[in-house]
Structure formats: structure tokens, C-alpha cells
Amino acid sequence: MKATWDIFCTVVDNYGDIGVTWRLARQLADEHALIVRLWVDDLHAFARLCPEADPQAARQYQQGVEVRHWPVDWPACETAEVVIGAFGCQLPAAYVEALAERSTPALWLNLEYLSAEDWVEGCHGLPSPQPNGLRKVFFFPGFTANTGGLLREGELLGKRAAFEQDAAARKAFLAGLGVKPAPEARLMSLFAYENAQLGHWLEALAADDQPTHLLVPEGRILADLHAWLGERLAVGEVRQRGALTLQVLPFVSQDDYDRILWCCDFNAVRGEDSFVRAQWAGRPLLWHIYVQEENAHWEKLEAFLKIYRQGLSDDAADALVALWRAWNMDRDMGEAWRGVLKHWPQLQTHARQWCLEQATRPDLATALVQFYRNWI
Incomplete structure (x- = not known):
């Protein structure tokens, strides 16, 4: 069975957050044959980067990725085996509750902003225990062998x-x-x-x-x-x-x-x-x-x-x-x-x-x- 991955992205005031997560989602689906859902709170920003996308669609498939609108009222849905909260965005409370109720734990990752600062290597991969018993792991992109590397498609x-x-x-x-x-x-x-x-x-x-x-x-x-x-x-x-x-x-x-x-x-x-x-x-x-x-x-x-x-x-x-x-x-x-x-x-x-x-x-x-x- 292929692992399922959920990526959550909150668009702040530019296109960097959605730019990174959209590239990542595409590569995970294309090169690693994973089942990927990308949750985005602003589909209009997403459509600027993916012109063929429908900014009004609550659910659509683009380039092998299921793109979902992240609504204010969270819909009931199954959690994924790997969950990525991009750049410190807060996951929906109902989704976090569902993660805590899973019979098999999911890997919850907080994908951090890129930095070359010295402290990044020491924090990369560190877990952060949550009040509900879950653990969130910090994952840092970076420029050295002791970080998560940079986004780069194989070809x-x-x-x-x-x-x-x-x-x-x-x-x-x-x-x-x-x-x-x-x-x-x-x-x-x-x-x-x-x-x-x-x-x-x-x-x-x-x-x-x-x-x-x-x-x-x-x-x-x-x-x-x-x-x-x-x-x-x-x-x-x-x-x-x-x-x-x-x-x-x-x-x-x-x-x-x-x-x-x-x-x-x-x-x-x-x-x-x-x-x-x-x-x-x-x-x-x-x-x-x-x-x-x-x-x-x-x-x-x-x-x-x-x-x-x-x-x-x-x-x-x-x-x-x-x-x-x-x-x-x-x-x-x-x-x-x-x-x-x-x-x-x-x-x-x-x-x-x-x-x-x-x-x-x-x-x-x-x-x-x-x-x-x-x-x-």
C-alpha cells in the first residue's frame, strides 16, 4: 500500500509558502509515487502558480496531486500517514483530534523555513511532544548534510x-x-x-x-x-x-x-x-x-x-x-x-x-x- 501524505499550507502575503508546498507535493507524487493531498486556504494564489487550476473547486486533481481547499469549517476526512504542516501553520483542531485517535500513529512534521544558521542542524529532526500525547517533529531544509536539503526534482x-x-x-x-x-x-x-x-x-x-x-x-x-x-x-x-x-x-x-x-x-x-x-x-x-x-x-x-x-x-x-x-x-x-x-x-x-x-x-x-x- 502506498503511504498517504497530507500537506497543509496557509498563504500569508506572498507566494513563497504555496510555491514550496506545491513543488514538494508534485515531486512526492511524481517521483515517489505517493498519494498526496495538498490543503490550501487560498486557491486563488495557487492558481497563479498553476494556471490550469480552478480557484473555485473544493477538490481537484492537478499533476498527480489532490488539491483541496482548506475551509474554515473543516470537513470530516481520514487523516494521512504522514502529515506536514508547512512553515508553522496550525492544523485544524478537528484534524489534530483525529490524529490522536488513530490506531497507528502518523508521522507529523513541521516543515520549517529555509535557513543557513548554525542552530538549524541541532534542531533538525527534533520531536516536540504535544499536550494530547502526539509528537510533532521539526524538519529543516538546509545547505548541509545534517539538514533536510533543498527542493530539487530529479531531472x-x-x-x-x-x-x-x-x-x-x-x-x-x-x-x-x-x-x-x-x-x-x-x-x-x-x-x-x-x-x-x-x-x-x-x-x-x-x-x-x-x-x-x-x-x-x-x-x-x-x-x-x-x-x-x-x-x-x-x-x-x-x-x-x-x-x-x-x-x-x-x-x-x-x-x-x-x-x-x-x-x-x-x-x-x-x-x-x-x-x-x-x-x-x-x-x-x-x-x-x-x-x-x-x-x-x-x-x-x-x-x-x-x-x-x-x-x-x-x-x-x-x-x-x-x-x-x-x-x-x-x-x-x-x-x-x-x-x-x-x-x-x-x-x-x-x-x-x-x-x-x-x-x-x-x-x-x-x-x-x-x-x-x-x-x-
């Missing part, structure tokens, strides 16, 4: 390599989005939260000796883009300022977003899902980390930079760190960007090497499945 890097080697496929894909970069242009993507430093960065790109074609998917950074331009751009519209060409892209499916990352020479990303996908793209990247109270997110940023910079020369590492700090700490992005350009070839090589190094470790879905097998 992902092979698909990327084939796409990279097929110039006609890349050209056709970009053309389908209305993108026709000049041959000599550096192609870049920008997916970020609001950022007061955007204008300084755009000024540096506009004044650069090399042309840049910047792709900006629909998102929260558009307000800052429009403020710098002095006008609003609709999806598909293109504007040029000096050496910089700006183009707004529509919100695309996850698979198409991967292809955008693969097409670009540099990717600015945000949150968790796009952050991980940019690493698998093997290109230099810039991470806009989700802001937390009292700047607690800076510790997570510094923890990642500490491990990611390893292998770079001191000068290249300092330039990379300066860029990431500028973007996340409201410092001069123009100066930081010019510093990074001095080390561009080394940063390209390093991004590829980092990707290959992370790919030597088990992916998150495989680690979850193996954890369950060891548990039973």
Missing part, C-alpha cells in the same frame, strides 16, 4: 542543461514572452519586494558600458520601478533608459519561471522558493530576504553569505557581500553593483560550482521520504 539539472544547449528553444521561449534582447545585452531578472535602493541600481545599469535587458515579473517591486521611470508599464511593455532596457513580464507558472532564470545571466530573487530556484539556475544571484521585526532577517542573510562566499577570492567575496547588504540594508546599490562587475567571471564560475555542490546532497523530498521510512 531538474538535466532539463536545465538541455535547455542551455538549445539556442532555438531559448529564443522561442523568450519570444513567447515578447522578449527579444539585443545579442550583446546582459539579460537579467528582477523579482523582489519593495526596495528603496532600486533607483540607484537602475541608474548604474543605465550608465553601464554594457547594455542590460532587465525582465521584471509582476510583483511588489513594480511600484518602485514605476516611480523611477515616472510612468506605469503594463505587462509586455518595454522602455529604454541609456544602456538599460526594462520589460515587465506576466506572472508565469513555476516551470516557466525556471526557464526565465535559466535564460538570464543574473537573477535577483526574493523569499524562499525563487531563492532556491535561482541557485539551481547556476547563475550569479541577489537575494532579497523577507523582512522580519528588529531586522532578525539580517542574521539569516549573513549566515547564508558565510557559507556561500567560501571558494571566492577575498575581493570577489567582499564585493558579493557588499551587494547583498546594500540591497537588504538600504545602502548604495550603484557603488555595490559596479564592485560586483569587476569580478563577474569568477562569480559566474562560483555560482555553477555552488549548484553542483548542493546537488551532491539528497533533495528535500527524498530526505522526507527517507525520514518516514526510518521512522516506521
Whole structure:
């Protein structure tokens, strides 16, 4: 009998939570032949990532996964053998009661946010006894062997390599989005939260000796883009300022977003899902980390930079760190960007090497499945 898995996702204010859980659910069903239900409280957000989904359907099947609307009034249903509460979301009380009444215990996992902080290894896999006698286990994605790894489909890097080697496929894909970069242009993507430093960065790109074609998917950074331009751009519209060409892209499916990352020479990303996908793209990247109270997110940023910079020369590492700090700490992005350009070839090589190094470790879905097998 195949094990049944329930994944619970609460959409907060962005697409990171549903992005991660949707990728995970698909991979568990596709590569591990598991029976997976994904419970989502906001199907409209889910439909942005899965355009063929019906945001009104209480129950539907998409790409091998049963997708259920997580309603306020919880319906009576059987519990699963493995239950994942994503990112600290609270499971329905009736479901937790049903878990406590099972004749054979279920594995209850709390899938945590991604972090490179030192304490993560010590907390990964630790149980948390609950008042009703159940145990919830903390499961941490991460970048080291003593964590749960990163989401990565088995064929992902092979698909990327084939796409990279097929110039006609890349050209056709970009053309389908209305993108026709000049041959000599550096192609870049920008997916970020609001950022007061955007204008300084755009000024540096506009004044650069090399042309840049910047792709900006629909998102929260558009307000800052429009403020710098002095006008609003609709999806598909293109504007040029000096050496910089700006183009707004529509919100695309996850698979198409991967292809955008693969097409670009540099990717600015945000949150968790796009952050991980940019690493698998093997290109230099810039991470806009989700802001937390009292700047607690800076510790997570510094923890990642500490491990990611390893292998770079001191000068290249300092330039990379300066860029990431500028973007996340409201410092001069123009100066930081010019510093990074001095080390561009080394940063390209390093991004590829980092990707290959992370790919030597088990992916998150495989680690979850193996954890369950060891548990039973």
C-alpha cells in the first residue's frame, strides 16, 4: 500500500509558502509515487502558480496531486500517514483530534523555513511532544548534510542543461514572452519586494558600458520601478533608459519561471522558493530576504553569505557581500553593483560550482521520504 501524505499550507502575503508546498507535493507524487493531498486556504494564489487550476473547486486533481481547499469549517476526512504542516501553520483542531485517535500513529512534521544558521542542524529532526500525547517533529531544509536539503526534482539539472544547449528553444521561449534582447545585452531578472535602493541600481545599469535587458515579473517591486521611470508599464511593455532596457513580464507558472532564470545571466530573487530556484539556475544571484521585526532577517542573510562566499577570492567575496547588504540594508546599490562587475567571471564560475555542490546532497523530498521510512 502506498503511504498517504497530507500537506497543509496557509498563504500569508506572498507566494513563497504555496510555491514550496506545491513543488514538494508534485515531486512526492511524481517521483515517489505517493498519494498526496495538498490543503490550501487560498486557491486563488495557487492558481497563479498553476494556471490550469480552478480557484473555485473544493477538490481537484492537478499533476498527480489532490488539491483541496482548506475551509474554515473543516470537513470530516481520514487523516494521512504522514502529515506536514508547512512553515508553522496550525492544523485544524478537528484534524489534530483525529490524529490522536488513530490506531497507528502518523508521522507529523513541521516543515520549517529555509535557513543557513548554525542552530538549524541541532534542531533538525527534533520531536516536540504535544499536550494530547502526539509528537510533532521539526524538519529543516538546509545547505548541509545534517539538514533536510533543498527542493530539487530529479531531472531538474538535466532539463536545465538541455535547455542551455538549445539556442532555438531559448529564443522561442523568450519570444513567447515578447522578449527579444539585443545579442550583446546582459539579460537579467528582477523579482523582489519593495526596495528603496532600486533607483540607484537602475541608474548604474543605465550608465553601464554594457547594455542590460532587465525582465521584471509582476510583483511588489513594480511600484518602485514605476516611480523611477515616472510612468506605469503594463505587462509586455518595454522602455529604454541609456544602456538599460526594462520589460515587465506576466506572472508565469513555476516551470516557466525556471526557464526565465535559466535564460538570464543574473537573477535577483526574493523569499524562499525563487531563492532556491535561482541557485539551481547556476547563475550569479541577489537575494532579497523577507523582512522580519528588529531586522532578525539580517542574521539569516549573513549566515547564508558565510557559507556561500567560501571558494571566492577575498575581493570577489567582499564585493558579493557588499551587494547583498546594500540591497537588504538600504545602502548604495550603484557603488555595490559596479564592485560586483569587476569580478563577474569568477562569480559566474562560483555560482555553477555552488549548484553542483548542493546537488551532491539528497533533495528535500527524498530526505522526507527517507525520514518516514526510518521512522516506521
